[in-house]
Structures are given as structure tokens and as C-alpha cells.
Amino acid sequence: xxxxxxxxxxxxxxxxxxxxxxxxxxxxxxxxxxxxxxxxxxxxxxxxxxxxxxxxxxxxxxxxxxxxxxxxxxxxxxxxxxxxxxxxxxxxxxxxxxxxxxxxxxxxxxxxxxxxxxxxxxxxxxxxxxxxxxxxxxxxxxxxxxxxxxxxxxxxxxxxxxxxxxxxxxxxxxxxxxxxxxxx
Numbered sequence: 001x002x003x004x005x006x007x008x009x010x011x012x013x014x015x016x017x018x019x020x021x022x023x024x025x026x027x028x029x030x031x032x033x034x035x036x037x038x039x040x041x042x043x044x045x046x047x048x049x050x051x052x053x054x055x056x057x058x059x060x061x062x063x064x065x066x067x068x069x070x071x072x073x074x075x076x077x078x079x080x081x082x083x084x085x086x087x088x089x090x091x092x093x094x095x096x097x098x099x100x101x102x103x104x105x106x107x108x109x110x111x112x113x114x115x116x117x118x119x120x121x122x123x124x125x126x127x128x129x130x131x132x133x134x135x136x137x138x139x140x141x142x143x144x145x146x147x148x149x150x151x152x153x154x155x156x157x158x159x160x161x162x163x164x165x166x167x168x169x170x171x172x173x174x175x176x177x178x179x180x181x182x183x184x
Contacts, residue, residue: 003067004067004070004071005053005055005063005066005067005069005070007070008050008051008052009050009051009052009070009073009074009077010049010050010077011046011049011050011051011077012049012077012081014029014030014081015027015028015029015030015077015080015081016028016029017046017051017073017077018046019038019044019046022037023037023038023039023040024036024037024038025037025038025044025069025073025076027073027076027077027080028080029077029079029080029081030080030081031079031080031081031082031083031141032079032080032141033080034076034079034080034141034142036069036072036073036076038069039065039069041055041056041061041062041065042054042055042062042065042066042069043055043056044069051073053066053069053070053073075143075144076143078143079140079141079142079143080141083139083140083141084139084140084141084142084143084146085137085138085139085146086137086138086146086147086150086169087135087136087137087138087169087170088135088136088137088138088150088153088154088167088168088169088170089133089134089135089136089167089168089169089170090106090108090133090134090135090136090166090167091133091159091164091165091166091167091168092108092109092157092165092166093109093165094107094109095107095108095109095133095134095157095165096128096134097126097128097134097135097136098126098128099118099124099125099126102117102118102119102120102122102123102124103115103116103117103118104116104117104118104124104126104136104153106153106156108156108157108166108167109157109165110157114156116152116153116156118138118149119145119149121140121141121142121145122138122139122140122142122145122146122149123138123139123140124136124137124138124139125137125139135170136153136167138150138153150169153167154166154167154168154169159172159174161174161175161176161177162176162177162179163176164176
């Protein structure tokens with residue numbers, strides 16, 4: 001039995017959880033509302049400030065979905081109560097980031113600036129302090145969307161292994177390679 005799937009998800013005060021007849025789990029909290037479609041094989045039970053998930057059989061597919069939906073529900077509850085935040089830093093000479101509303105303007109060493117539109121569900125902020133690398137901060141309630149947008153921004157200029165230049169998450173370790181050996 002799935003250890004993660006078996007654990008019930010605690011619902012804090014101020015958060016309402018409902019399951020529709022169409023199999024959609026809705027979580028409302030102080031920061032917003034999130035919805036997640038649940039597979040028809042998995043049964044969702046909401047009672048006594050807890051959500052529990054029950055699977056019908058021990059098939060591999062049911063076992064996988066059991067833990068998945070429990071984790072998704074847990075992330076949704078954390079998102080509507082606390083929210084999620086990801087920080088990225090731009091490492092490289094001349095790398096810059098600025099934002100106008102939800103539109104990021106990135107200068108990443110290419111011949112042109114990259115204009116990246118961040119979804120309206122996320123808040124974006126940029127910071128450039130003297131002597132520090134430019135920073136991009138993303139905030140939102142949807143864990144999956146936040147991670148996907150952060151990964152897309154990072155993918156615009158991944159950290160390269162020789163000098164470490166590029167866009168990386170704050171605290172990310174980039175293993176560096178030795179350069180070309182000196183000539184004879």
C-alpha cells in the first residue's frame with residue numbers, strides 16, 4: 001500500500017474542500033482557489049478536516065494515482081494557505097532582468113532581449129542590487145505552474161559547466177568542469 005497515499009491530508013481552518021459529481025476536487029483558501037480533476041477510479045473522502053484517498057485495487061496504475069492525487073491535494077492546500085515562491089539568479093556579465101506588469105524583459109547575452117510573458121496567476125518581481133547578481137522572484141498558489149514557468153525561464157540560458165554562466169535557481173549547485181588543458 002502506498003505510504004504517501006494512505007496518509008490523510010489535514011485541512012486547516014479557513015480552507016474549504018469540495019468534491020463535485022464530475023470528479024473535480026476544489027480547494028478554496030485565503031489566497032485563492034484551485035481545482036484538480038481526479039481519476040474516476042480513485043475515491044476522495046472529505047470528513048473531519050481531513051481528505052483521504054482510496055484506491056479500488058492494487059494495480060500499478062491505481063497505486064501510482066493513489067499517491068499522486070494525495071500529493072496534489074497536499075500541494076493545493078499549502079498553496080491556498082501559504083503560497084509558493086521560487087527565486088532565480090542571472091549569473092553572467094551584462095545579464096539583466098526587468099519587468100513591466102507580468103512581462104519579463106531578459107538580457108541574457110544573445111543579440112536580442114528576450115520578452116517572456118508570465119501567466120497572470122503568478123506574481124513576478126525583479127531586483128538588481130549593486131555588486132549582486134540580478135534576481136527574478138516568482139510567487140503563486142499553483143505549485144505545478146510555478147515550477148513550470150521557473151523551468152522555462154531557466155531553460156532560456158541554462159548554466160553552462162565551464163564558467164557557470166546562465167540562469168539558475170538560488171542555491172542550485174552547478175558542477176564545473178575543467179577547461180581545455182594548456183598546450184605543450
